Amino acid sequence: MLNYSFILEKSQKERIDRVTVEREYWQLLFLQKLYQLSGSQKVYFKGGTAIRFLYQSFRFSEDLDFTSILSWKDTEKLLLEVFDFFKNKTNIELEYVKNPVPERFELDSLKYRLFFFPYQSKHKTSIRIDISLREKPQTKGVSVLIPFDYPIAPYPLVVHLSAKELLSEKIRALFKRNKPRDLFDLWFMLTKKTTIDDEMITLKFKYYPELIYNRSKLIEIVKNYNEKELKNDLNQFLPEQYRNFYKQLKKETLKMLI
Numbered sequence: 001m002l003n004y005s006f007i008l009e010k011s012q013k014e015r016i017d018r019v020t021v022e023r024e025y026w027q028l029l030f031l032q033k034l035y036q037l038s039g040s041q042k043v044y045f046k047g048g049t050a051i052r053f054l055y056q057s058f059r060f061s062e063d064l065d066f067t068s069i070l071s072w073k074d075t076e077k078l079l080l081e082v083f084d085f086f087k088n089k090t091n092i093e094l095e096y097v098k099n100p101v102p103e104r105f106e107l108d109s110l111k112y113r114l115f116f117f118p119y120q121s122k123h124k125t126s127i128r129i130d131i132s133l134r135e136k137p138q139t140k141g142v143s144v145l146i147p148f149d150y151p152i153a154p155y156p157l158v159v160h161l162s163a164k165e166l167l168s169e170k171i172r173a174l175f176k177r178n179k180p181r182d183l184f185d186l187w188f189m190l191t192k193k194t195t196i197d198d199e200m201i202t203l204k205f206k207y208y209p210e211l212i213y214n215r216s217k218l219i220e221i222v223k224n225y226n227e228k229e230l231k232n233d234l235n236q237f238l239p240e241q242y243r244n245f246y247k248q249l250k251k252e253t254l255k256m257l258i
Helices: 004-014 018-034 047-055 072-089 163-176 180-191 198-205 215-223 227-234 246-257
Strands: 043-046 063-068 094-098 109-116 125-132 141-144 157-160
Touching: 004 018, 018 047, 018 063, 018 072, 018 109, 018 125, 043 047, 043 163, 047 063, 047 157, 047 163, 047 180, 072 094, 072 109, 072 125, 163 180, 163 198, 163 215, 180 227, 180 246, 215 246, 227 246
Parallel strands: 043 157, 063 125
Antiparallel strands: 043 063, 094 109, 109 125, 141 157
């Protein structure tokens, strides 16, 4: 199922570690299988990995994020079908573990980790899979996902949030958790001329009443990022030739916000 010669070649070409390449390979295979299943058209791909795959961001990612408008039960059934396919229909050693969710949120989300042993490694790594059932998507796109140069066919036809909604959720993430990767994704989507839609953002923020959005606060958040934290978080996900970009990230983002 996996072409290990390809993984080694791509790792050298991209100048990034083999584990990151193999994780991305698994992400693409997961999406391919998921969107072959009946009912998957109601599961919307989103987040940083969606930005990479749909808009060719050069930041690799470690997780898969979705919003589902299926019931909790039907959503989990789809997930387990994908996990069981890889576990039972391949000769690759895989494990999947359900992550706990606080009781008051247990019907609002599903969280799993898919573990695998990277090629020639004795240590497991994982893909985090998060599915939100709390809010309804405001937009819908359907795209053939071209998996860069990975030897995967047929290409998955994925359902996803629009660029505008992906950006709105990234802005919310900046207010909510303030991770450097969210700043990078904000910058990248702005370079793609994605519109900051205040009405859409307001809809996204209504699920978190403790958060209040305004452009001035967004600019303040960007300005307050610590350069060392940017370097430490981003460089594990960037090819070698981009690893000094963290020094320009705040400045380049602010140019498009102010």
